[in-house]
Amino acid sequence: MKICVFFGGAASDNIKSFYVKDGTMYDYKNDNPHIFQAAYSSEFTTQIWNYCFMDEGGCFLNLAEWEDELPECNPDVIIYANERWGLDEEHWNKYSVKRLKDKYTNAKIVGYVKETTVPEHRFDNWIRFLNECDTVMAPSSGHLKDLPRYKEIQSKLNNPINFCSPCPDNLDFIYDKLYSNEKDNAIFAYLPTSHHRRANTYEFARYISQKYNIPIVEKPANNSNEVKQHMSWKDFVELWSPCMYHFNLDPDVTQPGIQATLVANVGSINIGGMNESHFLLYPETANCDPNKLENSFVEYLNNPEKRFAVVEYAWNKLNELYGEKVVMRQLLNAIGEK
Numbered sequence: 001m002k003i004c005v006f007f008g009g010a011a012s013d014n015i016k017s018f019y020v021k022d023g024t025m026y027d028y029k030n031d032n033p034h035i036f037q038a039a040y041s042s043e044f045t046t047q048i049w050n051y052c053f054m055d056e057g058g059c060f061l062n063l064a065e066w067e068d069e070l071p072e073c074n075p076d077v078i079i080y081a082n083e084r085w086g087l088d089e090e091h092w093n094k095y096s097v098k099r100l101k102d103k104y105t106n107a108k109i110v111g112y113v114k115e116t117t118v119p120e121h122r123f124d125n126w127i128r129f130l131n132e133c134d135t136v137m138a139p140s141s142g143h144l145k146d147l148p149r150y151k152e153i154q155s156k157l158n159n160p161i162n163f164c165s166p167c168p169d170n171l172d173f174i175y176d177k178l179y180s181n182e183k184d185n186a187i188f189a190y191l192p193t194s195h196h197r198r199a200n201t202y203e204f205a206r207y208i209s210q211k212y213n214i215p216i217v218e219k220p221a222n223n224s225n226e227v228k229q230h231m232s233w234k235d236f237v238e239l240w241s242p243c244m245y246h247f248n249l250d251p252d253v254t255q256p257g258i259q260a261t262l263v264a265n266v267g268s269i270n271i272g273g274m275n276e277s278h279f280l281l282y283p284e285t286a287n288c289d290p291n292k293l294e295n296s297f298v299e300y301l302n303n304p305e306k307r308f309a310v311v312e313y314a315w316n317k318l319n320e321l322y323g324e325k326v327v328m329r330q331l332l333n334a335i336g337e338k
Helices: 047-053 089-095 097-103 120-132 148-155 171-178 201-212 233-240 258-266 276-281 290-302 304-321 324-334
Strands: 003-008 018-021 024-027 039-041 059-062 077-082 108-112 135-139 162-164 184-189 243-247 269-271
Touching: 003 047, 018 047, 039 233, 047 059, 047 077, 047 324, 077 097, 089 097, 097 108, 097 120, 108 120, 135 324, 162 324, 171 258, 184 201, 201 243, 201 290, 243 258, 258 269, 258 276, 258 304, 269 290, 269 304, 276 304, 290 304
Parallel strands: 003 059, 003 077, 077 108, 108 135, 135 162, 184 243, 243 269
Antiparallel strands: 018 024, 018 059
8 A cells, every 4th residue: 555645734744755666765856865854864754754665655745845736646545634735825835635536537536634733814715625624634543533633623624633643763773773681771861842842851851861860862052052053863762862851841642742652662761751752651650740650750760670671661652652563553453544
């Protein structure tokens, strides 16, 4: 089954269109091997783009690049995220479901709820877009599906939302490349791009580091300590994955928590935060209470068997709830091909 991912007027419009041939990404415009920020190499990428690797012949189309004729990729399934200016009336025809159905007559089009924070002035057209798709999928493996926002969206859709794992990654590839049983006794302080999601992660990490004499690792800064360096996905994961402890006190319960799935995939322990994956993979530390988190940290620090149990639990849950094998079953169910 040939699966393609399309973006229409999305925040990731800087990602160029690519196709997959013999397990390698190639740029549509010049046929050169392709790599971008979320990719480990031209042979492996993460997140929603990994759908393109799940079977031979997948592709990613950034529709902003295709003003006239669309390419002859002949997909069986199109996973389509259209949440920003592609919903505006002046751009509607270019990003419409009709344009895709006219070109790819045999494809089933899955409207993908990549984000729920669609601005109010685009909300009605977003619902219109989703209702024109053959079915709708949204990322959740736990409590996100019960959020009031999803209930609001569902009330306006013609068909039920199909929930799928927010992490369609190739877990075995990440494990083979980055998993290690031998970890540095160190803390990585993870700071999301959105400042409101950082909470007091760095302050708490620094407090624990100083109190227990454990080194702290953080993303390197540019000339100013306030601005962190841009890093590729590969360089970033290789920076923090050797650390035993991964501090992330993100209080946002509306986030799926992709970062914590990577933490589980490489054999580290996530400390803090209330994203969906935190509750599923690291339930003992899925909170932002510094006293509770310190007590859990001290227990892990002093008890190797407890550390192993936490890592093992997260790994088992990761394979139960996430990854391309799980997502493929969910996708087949969503399009009515069990």
